[in-house]
Amino acid sequence: MAVTQATTHATLPRRLAATPVAGPLVALLLACLFFGVNSGQFFTGPNFSLIIQQVMVVGTLAIGQTLIILTAGIDLACGAIMAFGGIVMTKLAVDTGLPPVLALAAGLAVCAGFGLVNGLLVTRISLPPFIVTLGMLNVVFALTHIYSDEQTVTELPALLTVLGQTFQVGQTNVTYGSLLTILLFVLFAYLLGSTAWGRHVYALGNSPEVARLTGIRTGRLTVGVYTVAGLVYGIAALLLVSRTGVGDPQAGQTDNLDSITAVVLGGTSLFGGRGLVLGTLVGALIVGVFRNGLQLMGVPSIYQTLITGILVILAVTVDQLSRRRNR
Amino acid sequence: MNAKLPAGILVTVLLVAGCGGGGGGGTQSASATKVGLITKTETNPFFVKMKEGAQKAAQAGGLELMSAAGKFDGDNASQITAIENMVAAGVKGILITPSDTKAIVPAIKKARDAGVLVIALDTPTEPQDATDALFATDNFKAGELIGQYAKAAMAGEPAKIATLDLAPGITVGQLRHDGFLKGFGVQEGDPSIVCSQDTRGDQAKGQTAMENCLQKAPDINLVYTINEPAALGAHTALKAKGRDKDVLVVSVDGGCTGTKAVQSGQIAATSQQYPLKMAEEGVKAVATFAKSGQKASGYTDTGVTLITDKAVTGVDAEDTAFGLANCWG
Structure with missing residues (x-):
């Protein structure tokens, strides 16, 4: 085990150096500068608070997505799992009449459960993550609509919307949800960067075979990663519910891919083993800043989609080029 | 690491190019009254026509039109985001065809609390009085x-x-x-x-x-x-x-x-039915509100033949x- 630690430690500086998080950060700052110059309403506290509120759901999903992508996996069902979690917690609380705290726990557990199932299918039956989660996307989407009976759940108990409440920082109202999202990013940055578990995740993504030979129980680790990701989707579900104030069976449909967009824009490699969760935060913010800034400038929303697409291709190109250079 | 800086610069170029090319958002005058139009999707011809009507009425009335749409029918999250951004941009009124008639209500309430006139076009919210007014086909x-x-x-x-x-x-x-x-x-x-x-x-x-x-x-x-x-x-x-x-x-x-x-x-x-008329009437109502503070209310039938x-x-x-x-x- 000591040997393992030493080996992974030795690669750590190289790994950081090879992480293209600087590019996304520069892009984010330039975007902010651009919109600041072009719109008088951009550089205000309330507007930044708004942007964080608007990216917190996808950003949180993208934390789970980052974990999975670091293991060289992918999750196409994260948004669907979140939507199901949101319906479970709201419907149990409102329609079934369960105490809100139990309904919330059930929603989180269901999301973690789907993550666990994904992880088991990937490891025990050795199915490709792409296929497992593609199937799961349809399964969970259907379950959401069957269970919700296509009905939006309203009149939620206070516990489920408390993260939408605000506190004041100077003149700016910040939601508790925004704060929680930032804390989650910090927590996972710590877990990935400074714990043995985090090093094992990187090692697994770099080379599962080498990771196995160094004594990491890769199967168990993978199942753990998918389960933790599922739990994070559950937290995203709570953020979503508290942001919109309803349980919405239609939610999350674009978030499956949007979360991958955030991860990729943040400089994490889709081939696994390279990337930082804080880069994902930057990636999510880039999308949010563009959407908000273009809207403030009066540019139709379809251009935001266009630019996001171009940025994704650019980000992957940068990843490829830096890979080639490292070789 | 230096390789990433050019990428950043390229992004900025794209940004500028993208925004320059996307100047369809109307004239940029700081003083003009702003009105927002949020449709269910950007691609359905019904909403394309609606936007056309809004654009025409906005130009005629000297208003600045901002528009946004969901990515698919039922995309509530994108509509909420659009409402928030438009309120931040300082619109006087928002015209919206709600994708999810119930789920959009809390976001509309926040906009109205901020003093924005909100009019539903084509599709009523649930409850209908969650918006100031409804312009729609019967x-x-x-x-x-x-x-x-x-x-x-x-x-x-x-x-x-x-x-x-x-x-x-x-x-x-x-x-x-x-x-x-x-x-x-x-x-x-x-x-x-x-x-x-x-x-x-x-x-x-x-x-x-x-x-x-x-x-x-x-x-x-x-x-x-x-x-x-x-x-x-x-x-x-x-x-x-x-x-x-x-x-x-x-x-x-x-x-x-x-x-x-x-x-x-x-x-x-x-x-x-007549989506163009819904949007035109909506924009006119926002212009009236901006001028006199008079809010449109209730249901206006935009006709059916x-x-x-x-x-x-x-x-x-x-x-x-x-x-x-x-x-x-």
Whole structure:
């Protein structure tokens, strides 16, 4: 085990150096500068608070997505799992009449459960993550609509919307949800960067075979990663519910891919083993800043989609080029 | 690491290019009153026409139009984001076709609390008074008109009805369906209604639904459809069975493609609605609010006209020449 630690430690500086998080950060700052110059309403506290509120759901999903992508996996069902979690917690609380705290726990557990199932299918039956989660996307989407009976759940108990409440920082109202999202990013940055578990995740993504030979129980680790990701989707579900104030069976449909967009824009490699969760935060913010800034400038929303697409291709190109250079 | 800096610069270039190219957002004058338009999607011709109407009215009134849309029908999150961003941009009023009539309500409330006039176009929120006003087609009446038309056109022949509906729990679909039944003079559950299927207003799903209905009841002779894409899907299915000449298909919408299908006889009659007018009236209401502080309220019917080339006595209708002159899409 000591040997393992030493080996992974030795690669750590190289790994950081090879992480293209600087590019996304520069892009984010330039975007902010651009919109600041072009719109008088951009550089205000309330507007930044708004942007964080608007990216917190996808950003949180993208934390789970980052974990999975670091293991060289992918999750196409994260948004669907979140939507199901949101319906479970709201419907149990409102329609079934369960105490809100139990309904919330059930929603989180269901999301973690789907993550666990994904992880088991990937490891025990050795199915490709792409296929497992593609199937799961349809399964969970259907379950959401069957269970919700296509009905939006309203009149939620206070516990489920408390993260939408605000506190004041100077003149700016910040939601508790925004704060929680930032804390989650910090927590996972710590877990990935400074714990043995985090090093094992990187090692697994770099080379599962080498990771196995160094004594990491890769199967168990993978199942753990998918389960933790599922739990994070559950937290995203709570953020979503508290942001919109309803349980919405239609939610999350674009978030499956949007979360991958955030991860990729943040400089994490889709081939696994390279990337930082804080880069994902930057990636999510880039999308949010563009959407908000273009809207403030009066540019139709379809251009935001266009630019996001171009940025994704650019980000992957940068990843490829830096890979080639490292070789 | 230096390799990433050029990438950043490239991004900025793209940014500038992207925004320069996307200058369709209207004139950038700081003083002009801003009005926001949020539609369900950006691609549906109905909403394209709506945006056109809003743009025209905004230009005429010296307002600046901002627009946004969901990525798919039902995309509540994008609509919430658009409302927030528009309020941050300082709009006086927001015109919205809510994708999720209930889920959008809290976000609309926040906008109204911030002093923004919010008007629903085409689709009411639940509850309807969550917005200041509603400018929309009377969907019940739209259904009733084609129901009355069908009754007269069938001329006493016993009806075997298929209804190709929207989707469960969506008010617009329910209103048109109920209106049709009332116009035709039957109750829900009447034995003459032999098949009811959801199509989500989609042509391919409409075709599948009609195929299944014909499988179930081959003697169907009257088809009510939620909109013209569903009607055209039904027509394809009927044609495959050689039934397209002797089955009466009626619909709602009045899109240009649909109106042409009325002209060519694929659809017997349709109730035409006017999205351009909804948006124009909406923009005017925001302009009035900006000038005098007077808020629009209640429900404004933007009108519906029966379009057919085979008029029947007792039901007012216009021909397809009128329909094509006034169609959308």
